[in-house]
Amino acid sequence: EDVHGILRDNKSEIGLATVYRSLELLSELGLLQKMEFGDGCSRYEVNKTDPSKHHHHHLICTNCGKVIEFQDDFLEPLEADIKKKLGFTVSDHQVKFFGLCKECQEAQQ
Numbered sequence: 535e536d537v538h539g540i541l542r543d544n545k546s547e548i549g550l551a552t553v554y555r556s557l558e559l560l561s562e563l564g565l566l567q568k569m570e571f572g573d574g575c576s577r578y579e580v581n582k583t584d585p586s587k588h589h590h591h592h593l594i595c596t597n598c599g600k601v602i603e604f605q606d607d608f609l610e611p612l613e614a615d616i617k618k619k620l621g622f623t624v625s626d627h628q629v630k631f632f633g634l635c636k637e638c639q640e641a642q643q
Contacts, residue, residue: 535550537553537557538550538553541553557576557578560578561578564581565580565581566578566579566580566581567579567580567581569592569628571592571594571601571630572594572630572632573599577601590603590604590605591603591604591605591606591628591629591630591631592604592628592629592630592631593631593633593635594630594631594632594633595633595634595635595638596632596633596634597634597635597638598635598637598638600635600637602635609627609629613627
């Protein structure tokens with residue numbers, strides 16, 4: 535809906551259903567990465583996946599819905615351990631932490 539709003543603001547006549555179909559197609563082609571945070575809304579990011587680097591991870595505020603991205607390779611040792619013990623090579627992972635953002639915590643005090 536955000537993309538549709540931007541297009542509409544720029545005088546585009548493209549319909550909402552076309553935007554949804556286009557986002558799904560771009561996701562299927564690997565150009566976008568589709569993310570679900572359990573709130574019924576899909577979010578998309580440009581897929582800059584480099585197999586030698588990990589994705590960023592997400593902090594999701596359960597009060598205001600804010601999504602904060604962060605970079606950390608704290609799962610690298612776990613992936614190495616999985617490979618060593620089980621012979622399983624991890625090709626991707628997603629980490630989502632749910633809780634309260636700083637602003638929501640301060641508002642509750």
